Amino acid sequence: MAQVIFFIFAGAMALFAISSAVVLFHFFHYRLKNDKHRGMILAFLVGSLALFFMEFAVLAGANWDAIGEIISRYLFKNPL
Numbered sequence: 602m603a604q605v606i607f608f609i610f611a612g613a614m615a616l617f618a619i620s621s622a623v624v625l626f627h628f629f630h631y632r633l634k635n636d637k638h639r640g641m642i643l644a645f646l647v648g649s650l651a652l653f654f655m656e657f658a659v660l661a662g663a664n665w666d667a668i669g670e671i672i673s674r675y676l677f678k679n680p681l
Contacts, residue, residue: 603665603666603668603669603670604665604669605669606665606668606669606672607660607665610656610659610660611660613656614653614656614657614660617649617652617653617656618653621645621649621653624645624649625642625645625646625649628641628642628645629642
């Protein structure tokens with residue numbers, strides 16, 4: 602169960618990275634003349650990098666066996 606949770610979380614991180622790249626492409630490709638989106642691009646880039654590194658810290662530091670045990674206990678508990 603711990604490996605499943607780990608790979609779900611890692612997949613979500615990959616989707617976040619891909620979607621951030623798509624948004625950055627949109628900003629750079631369709632931005633208006635005279636760099637009117639420069640502040641928005643910088644804020645989005647800083648925010649995305651901060652969130653990605655926080656997610657990576659959780660991914661690296663979590664005790665996935667304990668999380669899997671807790672989820673297994675609550676999802677698959679025996680009603681008897």
